[in-house]
Amino acid sequence: MFKEVILCKYGEIVLKGANRSVFEAKLAKEMRKRASLYGHFSVSHAQSTVYLEPLDEACDIDGLYEDCKRVFGIVGVSRAAVAEKTMEDIIAVAKGYLPAVLRGYKTFKAEAKRSDKSFPLASPAIAAEIGGAILETVHSLRVDIHNPDVVVRIEIREKNAYIHAGQEKGAGGMPSRSAGKGLLLLSGGIDSPVAAFMMAKRGMEIEALHFESFPYTSESAKEKVLTLSDKLCAYTGQMYVHIISLTHIQEELRDNCQEEYFTLLLRIFMMTLAERCARGYHCQALVTGESLGQVASQTLEAIGVTDSVVHMPVFRPLIGMDKEEIVKIARVIDTFETSILPYEDCCTVFTPRHPRTRPQRENVMAELEKIDFAGLLEEAYATMYTVKRTIFPEETKKGSTNI
Numbered sequence: 001m002f003k004e005v006i007l008c009k010y011g012e013i014v015l016k017g018a019n020r021s022v023f024e025a026k027l028a029k030e031m032r033k034r035a036s037l038y039g040h041f042s043v044s045h046a047q048s049t050v051y052l053e054p055l056d057e058a059c060d061i062d063g064l065y066e067d068c069k070r071v072f073g074i075v076g077v078s079r080a081a082v083a084e085k086t087m088e089d090i091i092a093v094a095k096g097y098l099p100a101v102l103r104g105y106k107t108f109k110a111e112a113k114r115s116d117k118s119f120p121l122a123s124p125a126i127a128a129e130i131g132g133a134i135l136e137t138v139h140s141l142r143v144d145i146h147n148p149d150v151v152v153r154i155e156i157r158e159k160n161a162y163i164h165a166g167q168e169k170g171a172g173g174m175p176s177r178s179a180g181k182g183l184l185l186l187s188g189g190i191d192s193p194v195a196a197f198m199m200a201k202r203g204m205e206i207e208a209l210h211f212e213s214f215p216y217t218s219e220s221a222k223e224k225v226l227t228l229s230d231k232l233c234a235y236t237g238q239m240y241v242h243i244i245s246l247t248h249i250q251e252e253l254r255d256n257c258q259e260e261y262f263t264l265l266l267r268i269f270m271m272t273l274a275e276r277c278a279r280g281y282h283c284q285a286l287v288t289g290e291s292l293g294q295v296a297s298q299t300l301e302a303i304g305v306t307d308s309v310v311h312m313p314v315f316r317p318l319i320g321m322d323k324e325e326i327v328k329i330a331r332v333i334d335t336f337e338t339s340i341l342p343y344e345d346c347c348t349v350f351t352p353r354h355p356r357t358r359p360q361r362e363n364v365m366a367e368l369e370k371i372d373f374a375g376l377l378e379e380a381y382a383t384m385y386t387v388k389r390t391i392f393p394e395e396t397k398k399g400s401t402n403i
């Protein structure tokens, strides 16, 4: 058996100048938290790579390896065998470790990187030796310098030498919690979880706000939203989900306002409540899953009206995407199958038969005069309660649900 470590290469962080170390520290913290779910690992970083080294036999290296692909800021993940810094040991480990790793490949190339310049052989010589050792051991493999199926890498670093092949793609983006906090308007649909993923990928911490309309929407609809939050937590680690009831607001709209404006008026309530919630929980922006022209409330005119009631940035990362592109991401992040479960969303309760697609702001605002806008907002805000979802068992134990 060979001692294995996980190597996670970081991406865009390397482009950061003076504050690169701040991002590195955030990433290392995130990796440390993740690693703690899989046993005792030592976590260190050097030369654009985070090293995760198991400290005892009980470590679940397979589990952590899979999880590393969901950590933002990481562009490539590989497993490596550790060797002592002598050519004898490096060759012995390469011969023992690589045959299983290289199974299925036809051609390879060996590359060496010697960041410890005191190592007696230069990189091309190390690569040539290991290439030769591989050819001796795996007879079905050929060398292809220009277009290999797989690249075998030997890295001579400060403490050890590492041998690995076949890096897998990481989630990319910037480390979690490195780009402020946004409040996501989270419905049970396909779009909003994808919007959350896209902003979280850029390092934004995400809190969610869900509107329910009990009894018009069901308990299962809310459970579905919490399941979607759990799926997002696979990437973000944890998430607070705030829940507000719109039942009375919707009944008032139904009873007093023109039907063609229902959805837009509801969206005005949603955005206003969301901004208040965002300010209360120190979120600097709102995030929605809107896509231009997807439905009547997402025409440019309708978005103009809903935007006019908020006074903080509203991010709509899906605005220029087709449904097909959104679905593709939803499948990758595993939210799609949950999103298509057929439960009512409050937006589909009392839906107008002929919604306004080109609303005039004055006409919409005139409709609001017919109801007690401020009073209904207060009443709805008072229904808010918060649930914390997390992948970290320690935090659940600290009494984090229904805070």
Ligand code: ATP
Residues within 6 Å of the ligand: 184, 185, 186, 187, 188, 189, 190, 191, 192, 193, 209, 210, 211, 212, 287, 288, 289, 290, 294, 295, 297, 345, 346, 347
């Ligand atoms: P999805 O529901 O996945 O976002 P959709 O096409 O159903 O897609 P709409 O229902 O028009 O979109 O809603 C647009 C956006 O408004 C959503 O992406 C979401 O950000 C927000 N939204 C809609 N319904 C709710 C809700 N019940 N709670 C919180 N936010 C909501």
Ligand code: MG
Residues within 6 Å of the ligand: 187, 188, 189, 345, 347
């Ligand atoms: Mg929806």
